Amino acid sequence: MDLDLVTSILAIATFAGASLVLATIGEIFTERVGILNLGVEGMMIMGAVTGFATAYRTNNVWLGVVVAGIVGGLMALVHAFATITLRADQIVSGLAITLLGTGLASFLGQVIGPDGGPLVGLTGPKFTKWPIPGLSSLPLVGEGFFNQDPIVYSLFVVVPVSWYFLYKTRPGLYLRAVGESASTSDAVGVSVFGRRYGYTVLGGVMAGVAGSHLSLSYTPGWTENLTGGRGWIVIALVIFATWNPARAVVGALLFGGVNAIQFRLQAEGTNLPASxxxxxxxxxxxxxxxxxxxTDKLRQTIGAPAGLGIPYHREERE
Amino acid sequence: MSFPWKFELERRLEVSRWVSWGVPTLSVLAAFFFGGIILSLAGAPPIETYRAMAAGAFGSISEWADGNFFAVTETLVRATPLIFTGLAVAMAFRMLFWNIGTEGQLVMGAIAGTWVAIYLPDLLPWLPQTRWVYIPVGIIAATIAGAFWAFIPAIMKVKLGVNEIISTLMFNYIAILLYQQLYTGPWKDPEGFGFPGSAQFPEFSWFPKFSEIPVLNVLSGRIHFGFIIAVVIAGVLWVVMDKTRRGYEVRLLGENTNAAQYAGISVIKNVLFVMILSGGVAGIAGLSEVAGLGHRLQAGLDVGNGFTGIIVAWIAKLRPLSVVIVAILMAALFVGGDQLQISLGLPSSISSVLQGAILLSVLSGDVFTRYRLKITRVVVGAGVVGEEA
Known part of the structure; x- marks a missing residue:
């Protein structure tokens, strides 16, 4: 394989994988604290539609990202309220968030455009690439890592900070403790309720922002079903990453890479059918x-949070 | 300064009939209220919009007086796949097997049904070309295809421990892409003038319309035999799941897996049984759509029936007979929503918004059937009134 091909595949893989990394790390926080949120697809697609609509109306992409994050966070708050306070089933509540999100996004996409019209087909503002002088002309990695948009660059901070926070800080330890055993944490005075709410909402914010990266940069604009199941791939990536933010990058690049190769093959013409x-x-x-x-051994050493998906009510402790 | 009341949830010892009906009803009303807010924000008057939806889904009294039941039959047509997928989901969820893959199983059923209708007559020319042969053969093929598509995730779950939520979901995407490939590629009608879709099925493989069936011919319109199959299957599943030993084992596994295993009930056997049943039923949904309506494999099968089936099953509390009722009501939302697009120019996706909201609020509201809200007044500095200080 020649070097140019590898360079371009890496560039597309990073670009395509960015939203996956963000949403996956968000879901890792949520699952690490013991809450399974299957609403990622719904939160991402709502982030995508509201982010694009905001950017279109204000001509400001950053405002779009902020609104997308807030919307994602609000949807996660609904999930938190339903599952933590109202003790609803986490799986069904997450599915409901996804169903509500996809329905609402499709509805909004037809009424929040100019003059109450559709958003579909509009060209709005989008993130431009900010090549980093010097670094972007590095062979192999220059194009992929140093000629990207600011959201991709933010991952250089988000990924290490998330990893450090989760494994090397006290709040991170408390977070993991709650996800391992809520009742034990509660008994030693680590609040379960607030943490579960907080990290569930954080996961939603990150999913929302991830969605806006799709509509403001990766595939600028709004179309129905824009996320195309990425929210579900995120759920799988969390398992693939064994709940570790650093490994999420590997997984996301792998999936992004498959996208990239697919593009390349289609562009170059191949006998394989597109589907x-x-x-x-x-x-x-x-x-x-x-x-x-x-690989059971892998699972046992760095496996799932033991309390994932298990509700906790102080007065019904077993 | 603290909040003067304290809210606590207290488990109800027994659930009265009033509570078990009242709470879900209020939850649905809450969802419509939420939908009303969305509608107002979009500039549509909620009450008028809901009225238009109801008229679109069920028709009006003057229409009924004229013997025009078009709206009702359209709602039943839309309900047919939802009854199948709702039943499929309900069976699997009963034993906490999270089959999110009914959409893909439906599509596989449609593919198998198409193969039977278009390619079997050439392959087995001696097979009598009548509905009495081709409809049952189609049903068997669709059942096998749907069951097969559910069997793979099921066996991966019981043998390898692979998470079924993700595997069934990924199988949806794979099935949908396969189906799109087939009707735009190898199975594309050579005489279709480039229009994407398979050739039309021969008439002996069509599901009869109600207008062709004695007694049922009081209803005209598109309503077809698939609806009858759906209702019959609901009845059969009610017997199997609620009245037989196998159904009892499945329920027990769902309620307490450990206890069931100690009692010698096999998880593997029951997961495979339920998933074959679940996938098979979803497969018939696909056949019913192609053989009952379009009579060809074409775009429009992957409209989310599998996902709506989850809403249907959960609101019906996984009870087969309730699934039929809930499916009809959800279909009414769809048909009413489509009507909105025509009459008021509103996006029909409002029905998906409402369905999502209904599921979420029924799910959340369920806490009040299990618990009662205890509100106690807190006097600042004196602790809780009525409690010893």
């Missing part, structure tokens, strides 16, 4: 899932 290529990320997800579930 077979399009299937590859989903088939890959299943294969990866089988692989990580098979």
């Amino acid at each position: 077979i290529l399009n299937m590859s990320p989903y088939i890959l997800t299943v294969l990866v899932l089988i692989l990580i579930t098979r």
